[in-house]
Amino acid sequence: MQSYIMPRAVLVTGGAGYVGSHTVITLLERQSDGDPLEIVVVDNLSNGYCAEGEKKPEALKRIEELTGKTVHFYKVDIRCAEALDRIFENHNIDCVIHFAALKAVGESVEKPLEYYQVNINGTCTLFEIMRKHGVYKLVYSSSCTVYGEPEYLPINESHPTGKSLTSPYGKSKYFCEEIMKDLCVSDKKWAIISLRYFNPVGAHESGRIGEDPSGIPNNLMPYISQVAVGRLKELKVFGDDYPTADGTGVRDYIHVCDLAAGHVQAIKLFHQPGFNGFHAINLGTGTGYSVLEMVAAFSNASGRAVPHAVAPRRAGDVTANVADVALATRSLGWRATRSLHDMCRDTWRWQEANPNGYHRI
Amino acid sequence: MQSYIMPRAVLVTGGAGYVGSHTVITLLERQSDGDPLEIVVVDNLSNGYCAEGEKKPEALKRIEELTGKTVHFYKVDIRCAEALDRIFENHNIDCVIHFAALKAVGESVEKPLEYYQVNINGTCTLFEIMRKHGVYKLVYSSSCTVYGEPEYLPINESHPTGKSLTSPYGKSKYFCEEIMKDLCVSDKKWAIISLRYFNPVGAHESGRIGEDPSGIPNNLMPYISQVAVGRLKELKVFGDDYPTADGTGVRDYIHVCDLAAGHVQAIKLFHQPGFNGFHAINLGTGTGYSVLEMVAAFSNASGRAVPHAVAPRRAGDVTANVADVALATRSLGWRATRSLHDMCRDTWRWQEANPNGYHRI
Numbered sequence: 001m002q003s004y005i006m007p008r009a010v011l012v013t014g015g016a017g018y019v020g021s022h023t024v025i026t027l028l029e030r031q032s033d034g035d036p037l038e039i040v041v042v043d044n045l046s047n048g049y050c051a052e053g054e055k056k057p058e059a060l061k062r063i064e065e066l067t068g069k070t071v072h073f074y075k076v077d078i079r080c081a082e083a084l085d086r087i088f089e090n091h092n093i094d095c096v097i098h099f100a101a102l103k104a105v106g107e108s109v110e111k112p113l114e115y116y117q118v119n120i121n122g123t124c125t126l127f128e129i130m131r132k133h134g135v136y137k138l139v140y141s142s143s144c145t146v147y148g149e150p151e152y153l154p155i156n157e158s159h160p161t162g163k164s165l166t167s168p169y170g171k172s173k174y175f176c177e178e179i180m181k182d183l184c185v186s187d188k189k190w191a192i193i194s195l196r197y198f199n200p201v202g203a204h205e206s207g208r209i210g211e212d213p214s215g216i217p218n219n220l221m222p223y224i225s226q227v228a229v230g231r232l233k234e235l236k237v238f239g240d241d242y243p244t245a246d247g248t249g250v251r252d253y254i255h256v257c258d259l260a261a262g263h264v265q266a267i268k269l270f271h272q273p274g275f276n277g278f279h280a281i282n283l284g285t286g287t288g289y290s291v292l293e294m295v296a297a298f299s300n301a302s303g304r305a306v307p308h309a310v311a312p313r314r315a316g317d318v319t320a321n322v323a324d325v326a327l328a329t330r331s332l333g334w335r336a337t338r339s340l341h342d343m344c345r346d347t348w349r350w351q352e353a354n355p356n357g358y359h360r361i
Numbered sequence: 362m363q364s365y366i367m368p369r370a371v372l373v374t375g376g377a378g379y380v381g382s383h384t385v386i387t388l389l390e391r392q393s394d395g396d397p398l399e400i401v402v403v404d405n406l407s408n409g410y411c412a413e414g415e416k417k418p419e420a421l422k423r424i425e426e427l428t429g430k431t432v433h434f435y436k437v438d439i440r441c442a443e444a445l446d447r448i449f450e451n452h453n454i455d456c457v458i459h460f461a462a463l464k465a466v467g468e469s470v471e472k473p474l475e476y477y478q479v480n481i482n483g484t485c486t487l488f489e490i491m492r493k494h495g496v497y498k499l500v501y502s503s504s505c506t507v508y509g510e511p512e513y514l515p516i517n518e519s520h521p522t523g524k525s526l527t528s529p530y531g532k533s534k535y536f537c538e539e540i541m542k543d544l545c546v547s548d549k550k551w552a553i554i555s556l557r558y559f560n561p562v563g564a565h566e567s568g569r570i571g572e573d574p575s576g577i578p579n580n581l582m583p584y585i586s587q588v589a590v591g592r593l594k595e596l597k598v599f600g601d602d603y604p605t606a607d608g609t610g611v612r613d614y615i616h617v618c619d620l621a622a623g624h625v626q627a628i629k630l631f632h633q634p635g636f637n638g639f640h641a642i643n644l645g646t647g648t649g650y651s652v653l654e655m656v657a658a659f660s661n662a663s664g665r666a667v668p669h670a671v672a673p674r675r676a677g678d679v680t681a682n683v684a685d686v687a688l689a690t691r692s693l694g695w696r697a698t699r700s701l702h703d704m705c706r707d708t709w710r711w712q713e714a715n716p717n718g719y720h721r722i
Contacts, residue, residue: 112543113488120536121482127474162523168543175481175536182473182529 006092007037010267013078013126014099015041015071016048016057018211019141019200019259023097024060025209026260028067034271036094039069042087043100044077049212049358058358062208078122081129088133095137095267096130098123101172104218105145105316108169119172120179127183136189137270139263142177142196142280144252145170149318154252156324157196157280166316177280184278191276193266198252198284198323200259202343203350210350211256212357220294221253221343225351228304235306237291239313242320248291250320252284255338255346259283265332284323285336293340301344302352367453368398371628374439374487375460376402376432377409379572380502380561380617382420384458386570387621389428395632397455400430403448404461405438410573410719419719423569439483442490449494456498456628457491459484462533465579466506466677469530480533481540488544497550498631500624503538503557503641505613506531510679515613517685518557518641527677538641545639552637554627559613559645559684561620563704564711571711572617573718581655582614582704586712589665596667598652600674603681609652611681613645616699616707620644626693645684646697654701662705663713 010027014020024039031037041060050057056064056073064071072091076083078100087093101119102108108115130136147155148164162174177194184190201221203210216232217223226232240247262283269275289297295306329335338346371388375381385400392398402421411418417425417434425432433452437444439461448454462480463469469476491497508516509525523535538555545551562582564571577593578584587593601608623644630636650658656667690696699707 109543110547112540112547113485113492116481116540116543117485117489120477121485124474124478124482128478131474168540171536171539171543175532175539178532178536179473179477179529182470182477182532186471186473 008094009038009040009091010036011040011042011087011091011093011096012099013042013096014101014141015039016043016045016059017099019197019256020099021059021063021209022204022256022260023099023263024071025063025067025204026257026264028063028069030264038072038091040072040074040087040091040093042074042076042078042084045075046102047214059209066206066208078126079117081125084126084129085132088129088135093133093135095139095270096126096135097139097263097267098126099141101141103169105167105169106218108167108172112168115168115172120175123176124179136191137267138190138192139266140176140180140192140194142194143170143173144196144198144282144284144321144323146174146177146196150321153320154286154322154324155282157282157327181278184276188276191270192278193269194278194280195262195266196280196282197259198254198282198321200256201253202255202257202338202346204257205346205349207346207349207353210347210354210357220291221347224295224298224306225347227306228298228302228348229351229355231355233307235295235308236311237308238311238317240310241313244290244320246290246292249317250288250290250322252286252288252322253294253340253343254284254336255343258336258338262328262332262334265334269332279331281328281331282323282325283328284325286323286325288320288322289340297340298344298348301341302348369455370399370401370452371397372401372403372448372452372454372457373460374403374457375462375502376400377404377406377418377420378460380558380620381460382424382570383565383617383621384460384624385421385432386424386428386565387618387625389424389430391625399433399452401433401435401448401452401454403435403437403439403445406436407463408575420570427567427569439487440478442486445487445490446493449490449496454494454496456500456631457487457496458500458624458628459487460502462502464530466528466530467579469528469533473529476529476533481536484537485540497552499551499553500627501537501541501553501555503555504531504534505557505559505643505645505682505684507535507538507557511682514681515647515683515685516643518643518688542639545637549637552631553639554630555639555641556623556627557641557643558620559615559643559682561617562614563616563618563699563707565618566707566710568707568710568714571708571715571718581652582708585656585659585667586708588667589659589663589709590712590716592716594668596656596669597672598669599672599678601671602674605651605681607651607653610678611649611651611683613647613649613683614655614701614704615645615697616704619697619699623689623693623695626695630692640692642689642692643684643686644689645686647684647686649681649683650701658701659705659709662702663709
């Protein structure tokens with residue numbers, strides 16, 4: 001117990017993943033006086049690439065190169081209480097940004113038990129170890145999925161949650177929010193910010209950090225970019241008969257670096273005297289784009305054609321989803337600054353330079 | 362792997378608890394040709410009394426005395442995957458009746474993490490080990506709490522669940538039901554019967570097995586009986602201004618031996634060819650009684666006065682709750698046969714003979 005000489009640290013679970021790695025680099029880029037000095041990442045690498053013989057995942061190695069700073073890394077599964085416990089003993093953890101989770105909607109229908117075990121049991125294990133070490137500050141990686149089928153647009157944080165959820169993934173995010181609300185009721189020491197992401201896209205402007213989905217991408221943007229680079233043949237547009245301007249689904253896409261900046265702002269709230277309780281905050285741009293608008297913007301930014309064909313609607317897809325971002329502006333002093341063109345250009349820069357993601361072959 | 366010579370067994374988690382122990386004795390009393398021969402109980406004894414130096418909890422010892430049959434007992438927490446795994450190796454488990462859970466509504470508000478860890482993580486661990494051993498038949502101990510504030514009465518199984526849930530206890534039951542539904546969608550091998558209990562009361566007619574709550578009882582009937590026996594001074598009636606006949610809350614009380622018989626019927630469904638999927642079934646009587654009716658019936662059955670005083674309503678209490686039990690009759694060939702007088706008489710017989718529950722002092 002010599003925490004008085006240990007520098008304060010932020011623990012980032014899932015820090016080798018897509019949003020996690022962009023948050024790590026943004027934390028390091030924006031580090032200023034009073035911020036925790038150390039970044040400690042735990043990740044089981046279920047979605048993060050680490051070259052054979054290397055001790056750190058490729059994303060974190062590139063972050064260290066780009067920033068000239070060090071990231072502590074532990075290959076640990078958050079369900080392992082003993083391993084988490086040791087990390088809290090080795091570092092003076094001040095707050096936690098909790099990304100670690102499984103996130104593929106379709107896969108969650110096939111493997112619900114795995115999703116609940118990682119996303120709920122893992123999260124409860126993390127809470128248990130945090131509490132054991134007197135750490136009560138948490139930023140949680142939530143999702144607009146908790147809103148289900150929107151009852152109105154744009155969706156603000158008062159919109160009902162937990163209704164009409166169709167996938168174990170979505171339910172797991174909702175259940176975790178309920179668990180966190182109950183924790184905050186039971187003990188005023190907890191201060192939890194649940195950031196409800198809309199649709200994160202894009203990549204770090206260096207083109208060296210980006211989204212590296214394993215297998216066929218589940219999300220639109222990586223799919224488009226893999227079609228543009230020639231790795232996939234054709235984009236399937238799921239449904240062109242939605243009641244939208246061009247018939248395709250509308251989403252609120254947000255640049256991952258804007259999203260990451262939202263997390264950096266969120267942990268500043270912990271410095272406010274008396275800040276506690278559960279706070280859900282949307283992170284989006286407030287503007288929706290259709291699938292066809294995304295395709296057009298990407299073609300324009302990349303100079304490549306994106307062949308696409310219409311397919312039937314997918315079960316569980318909503319017509320449109322757009323965030324009301326007033327609360328984020330008010331409480332975090334944050335707003336998204338990057339345009340759709342920025343999102344496409346940065347995705348393309350990453351995709352072109354890393355056609356196989358972090359894999360070198 | 363010599364399961365071909367091992368007798369088929371029912372695993373009862375939480376089998377030393379109130380509903381669990383009554384189900385164990387009912388299984389043994391009604392054992393007939395074709396039923397599994399062995400009863401295997403796992404219980405961490407968080408709510409079950411075991412005398413010092415004894416290997417089996419008092420409730421199971423009495424069951425063995427009453428029936429002349431043996432119950433296998435393991436003091437195991439369902440969150441311990443390794444211990445569960447060994448039990449599945451030691452016995453030829455055919456199906457599981459899963460009672461093990463924390464169940465005090467008020468305590469769950471104070472200790473939500475403990476409730477979620479036992480009730481959800483423990484249940485997921487059990488599912489994982491069941492699947493590993495090819496066991497897919499489960500009866501789950503659910504609750505009418507999943508319905509929240511009733512939208513209509515009597516409540517049938519199509520009533521919405523998960524809305525207006527106020528306690529971590531109630532949420533944990535609802536979350537588990539959702540997880541089980543998702544499991545059944547993901548793999549047709551699962552056959553899960555979720556029995557939604559209304560208000561279990563009463564005791565085995567021998568007077569030797571009954572409810573043994575630790576500390577001040579949370580539920581009405583054990584509170585009434587402890588007042589009648591002189592262990593508590595006065596019953597608090599929470600609210601007499603509800604829109605009911607006498608102003609006090611109305612509940613559907615069911616004799617615990619009727620409830621236990623419902624479980625015995627439920628496991629017979631597993632013999633039906635092709636029976637699979639998720640099935641929720643109410644277990645109640647279909648008749649509601651008010652707090653004051655319960656007090657009067659108990660006084661009458663016990664011949665003791667039950668002093669009571671009106672106190673303010675408790676947060677989260679609903680006005681009335683009565684089950685539609687048509688599905689239980691149709692699908693299980695079951696209905697409750699014991700009257701309110703039976704419930705009071707059997708509670709009193711147990712309470713009078715065991716003023717301190719299973720504790721001998």
